[in-house]
Amino acid sequence: MLQKSRWVAIPALAAIIVAMTATPAYAHDPFSGASEPTEPYAQPVDASVPKRGCATVTTTPTAPPVDTIPAIQIIYGWHASEGNNYDAYVERIAKIVDRVDWLLDESSDYDQHINFSCRYTPNNTYGDYARALVVPLQLSIPTPTGSYGDWSAVGSALNAAGYDDAKRWYFVFTDAHVPSGTNTACMRPPAMTSGGSSCWGTAELWDSGVVGHEMLHLLGAGHAWSQETNQPYWADIMYGWTDNWMLDQDFNTNYDPSEPAASFYRDNANDPNAYAWNVARHPVLTTPVCCDVGHSGDLLTAQERTIEADDPSGTPTGFSVSGGGWFQVTPSCGNNALSCYYYDNRRSLQMNVQPHAEGKVSVTSKKAVTAGQSYKFYARLRSASAGNVKLRLSWYNASNTWLSDNDSGLFPMATDWPERTLGPVTAPAGATQVQLSVVSPAGQAFSYQLDSLQLMRCNPNCRAGM
Ligand SMILES: [Zn+2]
Structure with a gap:
């Protein structure tokens, strides 16, 4: 499901300003308006966020060998209209990726992590790790305007550049005016167990709330139940990503690491083809292990x-x-x-x-x-x-x-x-x-x-x- 970030409200306003004042064209700042969610409790400061590291190394990111483990590939997608800011942004991107891994693990009292693919084995410095984790790619698309058409073009550009391997799920930090979203085709069987050309998501605004929300869509998470049943604003990254970093704190919608074989039906009222899934058994995740310290937990089936x-x-x-x-x-x-x-x-x-x-x-x-x-x-x-x-x-x-x-x-x-x-x-x-x-x-x-x-x-x- 294509999802808007907070940033999506901006394009119309920017267009009006351009028309009225003839100010310079849109300039993308992925950190303008970004803020880390702090509920249900504050995240660690940057220096204390655990480094997830490289779970697998693929020297040709577009063509992983057949014996690779399933993994998420992180891409910095730059566009000629904004220039290549890879060196300025790469460590900040890696830190957000580390935070998304932290929030998944910290959501429950199970130990579970995301497997990320790197393009070489890094040395011990954070800068080298970040550069191994994040692959730069120039997005060969027309100058984006913030429309969903631009968004679809990102997927086409990925595929044209060879990012279509079944063992990879692709996540693009777009350094251009492209809406945040995740391809719905990747949220349907069999794409949840086999990645490839349809399995990609984007974030235009960069913090662990927006990136975590979209990356969890990439792993098959739908939105929190309260949207279907018309309940009030729901404390969950799959609804309130501005404030909340935790996933499915009541273990009943998307994520149950205590029982990965269990499935949850979702979005019945809005989707006649509603299907069952549990993010905890996604192939890019490590096997959940009980018990560590986390926000939520459950002892029931x-x-x-x-x-x-x-x-x-x-x-x-x-x-x-x-x-x-x-x-x-x-x-x-x-x-x-x-x-x-x-x-x-x-x-x-x-x-x-x-x-x-x-x-x-x-x-x-x-x-x-x-x-x-x-x-x-x-x-x-x-x-x-x-x-x-x-x-x-x-x-x-x-x-x-x-x-x-x-x-x-x-x-x-x-x-x-x-x-x-x-x-x-x-x-x-x-x-x-x-x-x-x-x-x-x-x-x-x-x-x-x-x-x-x-x-x-x-x-x-x-x-x-x-
Ligand atoms: Zn969403």
């Missing part, structure tokens, strides 16, 4: 988070119900593949509360915990009706004997999908397992929907609720 395995109106796999109520996968409203209401993917769980007793929906499988460490439970809840529910963490020992519960306060129902949380709560002495439940106190009769569950270990910390 993809099914327990998203309730996707069962047809609408079926029984939710992996969940149990007891007390006052019965449950089902949320029924459809005409499209048999989609529940009538869902927060992520295509389906959610519906609890039909009955008044005779407390009703309880639980994730059947208890999750391993360590006594003394703290945990946080997140869930999104909605209802068309008034009602109150609470979240519960139930602690068990190794003999599967119940020890104690921690309950949240009561949450009133809302028609959208607010995220509700419980915790951080410290696992009590003797606890080795925890069970997650959503509880409706007795005396109520209404139905609610539940989606996007998450259980996070909070040592050293865990993400804030939304």
Whole structure:
């Protein structure tokens, strides 16, 4: 999907200025307006950003040998209208690339990195590494005007110059007036597992927010769910790249390094050909390894988070119900593949509360915990009706004997999908397992929907609720 950067708002204004004042023609400054995203917390200063380095070396960047590993090729695309500023920019480009690798790794408590291709084996200096990583290429296209036609011409120029290898995904820092974007053809199977002529993206404005957003599109990430379901501005680089550097903090849209085989359906409402993907298994990424320090994490399975395995109106796999109520996968409203209401993917769980007793929906499988460490439970809840529910963490020992519960306060129902949380709560002495439940106190009769569950270990910390 072709994506605009913040910079895209500029061309119309520039054209007006030129017309009215006859000032000199547009001059591209890739750092004018660029600013590193600082949410959910500040990025390290330049000197502390880990150098990703060269994962593979290909002496002829346009023709990698067949035994190369899949990798991203970084290109500095200059144009005669702006001149060749390679020496002035190359180290800054490399630093942004390092930051994108950092933000992917830092998004979760898994260790995972991007494989980049270099054109020679660099020495130990940063300047030599940057020059090995970033390949200069003159873009042989007409003087760009900032239109999407100019953008398409970049792909043609890449292919004409020989950048079309199946083991490479190409990312171009354009030093000319070309919109930031990623070729949608690369976001469809089989291009996600085999790169080549269609797999390229561009950034006209250079910071890790814009470049990370487009590079993650290049790896198959769509936009954050809130755009489909008309939720408010969403804290995610795939929506709010100006402020946020993290990818999919609730592990339910694009990226689940804890379960790379899991897939997420996306953009159902807008795309009849919506398909499933998980960036964590992209071939240019290293295998994710648990556990390090990162912004988010999750101890549930993809099914327990998203309730996707069962047809609408079926029984939710992996969940149990007891007390006052019965449950089902949320029924459809005409499209048999989609529940009538869902927060992520295509389906959610519906609890039909009955008044005779407390009703309880639980994730059947208890999750391993360590006594003394703290945990946080997140869930999104909605209802068309008034009602109150609470979240519960139930602690068990190794003999599967119940020890104690921690309950949240009561949450009133809302028609959208607010995220509700419980915790951080410290696992009590003797606890080795925890069970997650959503509880409706007795005396109520209404139905609610539940989606996007998450259980996070909070040592050293865990993400804030939304
Ligand atoms: Zn985008």
